[in-house]
Amino acid sequence: MEPVDVVNRPLSTPTLGQESRAEVLEQRRANRGTDKQEFTSDFSALMAQVKEAGLLARRPGWNTLRFVLLGLSYVVAFAMLFLIGESWWQMATAVVFGILFTQTAYVAHDAAHRQIFTNGKVGEWVSTIVGNLFIGLSYGWWLKKHNALHHANPNKAGVDGDIAPGALIFDPEDAHELTGLRKWLAAHQGWFFFPLLTLAGLQLHVNSVQAIIKGQSSIKRRWIEGILIAIRIIGFPLIAIWAAGPLIGIVFTIVQVMVFGLHMGGSFAPNHKGQPIVPKDVKIDFLRRQTLMSRNISGGRPMGFLMGGLNYQIEHHLFPSMPSVNLHKVQPMVREYCAQKDIKYTETTLFESFGIIVRYLNRAGLGQADPFDCPITAQFRSR
Numbered sequence: 001m002e003p004v005d006v007v008n009r010p011l012s013t014p015t016l017g018q019e020s021r022a023e024v025l026e027q028r029r030a031n032r033g034t035d036k037q038e039f040t041s042d043f044s045a046l047m048a049q050v051k052e053a054g055l056l057a058r059r060p061g062w063n064t065l066r067f068v069l070l071g072l073s074y075v076v077a078f079a080m081l082f083l084i085g086e087s088w089w090q091m092a093t094a095v096v097f098g099i100l101f102t103q104t105a106y107v108a109h110d111a112a113h114r115q116i117f118t119n120g121k122v123g124e125w126v127s128t129i130v131g132n133l134f135i136g137l138s139y140g141w142w143l144k145k146h147n148a149l150h151h152a153n154p155n156k157a158g159v160d161g162d163i164a165p166g167a168l169i170f171d172p173e174d175a176h177e178l179t180g181l182r183k184w185l186a187a188h189q190g191w192f193f194f195p196l197l198t199l200a201g202l203q204l205h206v207n208s209v210q211a212i213i214k215g216q217s218s219i220k221r222r223w224i225e226g227i228l229i230a231i232r233i234i235g236f237p238l239i240a241i242w243a244a245g246p247l248i249g250i251v252f253t254i255v256q257v258m259v260f261g262l263h264m265g266g267s268f269a270p271n272h273k274g275q276p277i278v279p280k281d282v283k284i285d286f287l288r289r290q291t292l293m294s295r296n297i298s299g300g301r302p303m304g305f306l307m308g309g310l311n312y313q314i315e316h317h318l319f320p321s322m323p324s325v326n327l328h329k330v331q332p333m334v335r336e337y338c339a340q341k342d343i344k345y346t347e348t349t350l351f352e353s354f355g356i357i358v359r360y361l362n363r364a365g366l367g368q369a370d371p372f373d374c375p376i377t378a379q380f381r382s383r
Contacts, residue, residue: 043287043318046337050319055330059323063116066073066107086245094252098201098259104134105264106308106324112143113320114178128221132228136236138208140219148218156278159289162268163277167196168361171277175367188357194262195271200259205233207321267306270353271313274360275346282309282358288343290317296331296347305326313346 013216044309050056080093108130110116117123124139131139145161153159163170169178169186178186185192212226219225239248240256255346275293282294297303297311304311315334316327338345348356351380 007176035280042285042341045289046318046334049333049337050322053330053333055326056119056319056322058116060326062323063110064324068106070100070107073103081240082267086248088248090244090248090252091239091255094255095259097256099263100261101135101256101260102267104130105137105310106310108135108137108139109146109308110324112139112147115323124220128215128225129228132208132225133232136205136208136229136232138211138219138225138229140221140225141208141211144216147320151317153278154290154317155186155272155275156280158280165360167199168193169365170273170361172364172367175365180214188362189365190361193269193358193361197262197265198258198293199261200265201257203261205257209233209286267308267310269357270350271295274353274356287318287341290314291334291338291343291345294346295353296345297350297353298347299350300327311350 029052053343066183077093077096080096081090084093091353096352107116108127111123111127111130114120114123117126127143128139131137131142149159149161155163157163157171157173165171165174169175174188175183209228211230212222215222237249237253240252243249244252244367271294275295278289278293291314294313294317296314299306299311304324304327309327312327312331313326315322315330316324319330322330335345
């Protein structure tokens with residue numbers, strides 16, 4: 001079956017004669033990891049506006065401030081850990097570390113998207129060190145999963161690993177094969193969503209270690225990543241046990257991992273979960289592919305701090321190398337442009353998004369949801 005193009009016209013990469021080389025390179029970076037780079041004049045026109053506004057330029061002052069504040073926060077957190085000592089008040093310290101590790105993950109995320117450093121090698125090393133040593137997350141494993149698969153094909157069945165069947169079922173088609181207890185759990189999975197988020201941090205650690213042990217091809221510095229992540233995953237709990245004693249130290253580690261998973265998962269899940277899922281045989285131009293499958297979270301700059309700028313998910317997917325601090329500036333431009341092109345632009349509150357996710361997961365678990373219910377693209381669905 002031939003792929004269906006929802007804008008009903010051939011997709012092709014603009015030639016250098018049609019666009020500047022810088023624009024083409026920026027587009028390729030945005031969709032790194034795909035076999036074909038598919039962009040239309042719609043996105044090119046928007047890109048031209050953004051470049052003219054200077055919003056793709058790095059923000060060295062802002063990023064320096066972020067690193068300084070993170071460094072000071074770690075000093076305070078470790079001071080709390082050792083000064084409180086063997087006391088159940090360490091659970092408050094565990095919460096602080098869980099939040100701090102999530103904020104650190106945002107920095108690693110931005111560096112991996114080339115938002116911070118103009119030198120790609122420097123960005124890779126910073127992401128490798130920060131990801132493995134501070135977060136316990138393999139940079140090489142995550143880069144392929146997040147950039148090459150998720151960003152290139154958000155919510156595309158069989159491609160985007162973020163919607164692959166696992167503890168949760170996101171594509172209703174996957175629910176049809178379930179039986180017994182697994183089928184019952186899937187039918188009620190929406191109600192298990194938040195409890196499962198507390199395990200998201202542990203899952204990231206496990207998946208990272210497995211990828212390093214197996215020598216996944218995307219991990220360029222396997223031994224370096226392995227050493228750094230071992231120091232983090234083994235060393236940090238030992239420090240907690242040393243500072244707070246065996247029992248409190250172990251509980252501290254469990255709480256920290258749960259808070260990290262809840263905060264991290266709660267920042268990523270609202271961005272795409274419950275948005276349309278695209279069948280494998282459907283092709284969509286870049287602008288619509290990134291916009292229709294993403295959801296923004298309202299709340300402005302405070303929400304931006306809480307979610308590391310991921311609340312501007314539509315803008316981030318369109319311009320992944322744009323500094324996260326600039327995303328709120330480009331939002332009005334993108335919103336207006338989508339209105340001109342009659343492209344649905346989705347934005348809800350954080351709590352509304354959680355409600356959407358829970359309801360969607362329960363429907364998907366029953367196999368009842370339409371996996372391609374986007375009003376613009378449904379007419380082009382393959383039969």
